Amino acid sequence: MNLYISKRHMEVFLEVSRSGTMSAAADILCVTQPAVSQSVAELEQQLGVRLFDRFRRRLSLTYAGEVFLDHVRRINSIFLEAGFRMEAIAELREERLRIGASMTIGSFILPSRIRRFTEAYPGIRIGIVVDNTARIREGLLGNQLDIGVVEGPLEHPDLITRFLAVDPLCLVCSSNHPWSRTDMIDKSEIARENFIMREDGSGTRSIIESLFTRYGIDYSLGHTINNIEGIKKVVTAGFGVTVLPRIAVADEIERGELSETYIEGIVLRREFRYAIHKDKTRYPVLAAWVEHLRASMESTE
Incomplete structure (x- = not known):
């Protein structure tokens, strides 16, 4: 029929x-x-x-x-x-939002902000994927994610990225390292140390490599570890030095487990950005999340 x-x-x-x-x-x-x-x-x-x-x-x-x-x-x-x-x-009384976040942001930045967002919009179901920047880019391009919040570059013609905030980075070593007894080192001293890095595809690694290239800093790559907690443990144990986001090592520095050292004449920092696919419809929930994220990031700068 x-x-x-x-x-x-x-x-x-x-x-x-x-x-x-x-x-x-x-x-x-x-x-x-x-x-x-x-x-x-x-x-x-x-x-x-x-x-x-x-x-x-x-x-x-x-x-x-x-x-x-x-x-x-x-x-x-x-x-x-x-x-x-x-x-x-x-009216944002019901929705779904799929967020992708790189490791630093997903671990240290987003949890409290997602909690406050869901308090304001209890009907919105949020799914979050925390992975390296390369994987977040894949999720955006494949429409498995609605928005990505990252610190690394996301160069792709189909992605639109916008600035969120500046994120300071810091050079850290163990509390027993000779650098812990000085406030400033020359950039040439880094090449003599075992430098600990994140894995390929990590936004943090990409930015550090870019900064070192820009400032002419040589380094000797030691261990490659795919998570921040692992890097902190290795550095705390005295097996090398690293550059990590200050927000990720603030507690360890305060407890005296890690020591921050500055490089003469060089400021280490990066930018947090959000990214969406150029063909993604600008749903009200996306606008609400970006507005919430911007406001919360500005309040902590």
């Missing part, structure tokens, strides 16, 4: 079944009686059954009409529910 039943057909059918006459239904629907009669006739022709019997100048549902009425009521209920949910989504 090749059916085409429009929402208008169902609205006319519902009103005729309620009112019991074509003329009464026409008055309520603000159309002519012939238009109502034609709509019912088209519906019966599509379905291949009679929906109404005429008794004493009133229309009465046939058994087929009763069955169809039950289904139309359920369909109408689904339409109403769909409308209510679309309204809830438009």
Whole structure:
């Protein structure tokens, strides 16, 4: 059976079944009686059954009409529910947001900000993927993520990136390292140390390599570790030095487990950015999240 039943057909059918006459239904629907009669006739022709019997100048549902009425009521209920949910989504009472974050941001920046965002918008379900910058880029390009928040470069013609905040980096060593007894070193001293780095694809690594190239800093790559906590443990144990985000080592420095040293004439810092696909629809939830993120980042600068 090749059916085409429009929402208008169902609205006319519902009103005729309620009112019991074509003329009464026409008055309520603000159309002519012939238009109502034609709509019912088209519906019966599509379905291949009679929906109404005429008794004493009133229309009465046939058994087929009763069955169809039950289904139309359920369909109408689904339409109403769909409308209510679309309204809830438009008003941010319900939504889904898939966030990708690089390691530093996902571990140290986003948790408190996501908590405050969900307190403001409890109906929004947030999924978060924390991985290196290269993986976040893949998720954005494949539409598995709605937005990425990263510190590394995301060069790709299909991605739009925007500045969020400046993130200071710091050179750290163990509390027993000779550097711990001085506030400043010359950049040439770094090449004589075992330098600990994140893995390829890490935004942090890419930025450090770029900064070292810009300032002409030579280094000897020692261990490669794919997470910040692992790097901190290795450096704390005295097996090398590293550059990490200050927010990631603030507690260890305060406890005296790590020591921060400055490089003469050089300021180490990077930028936090958010990224979305150029074809991504700018949903209200995206605008709300970016506004929340910007405000929270500015308040901590």
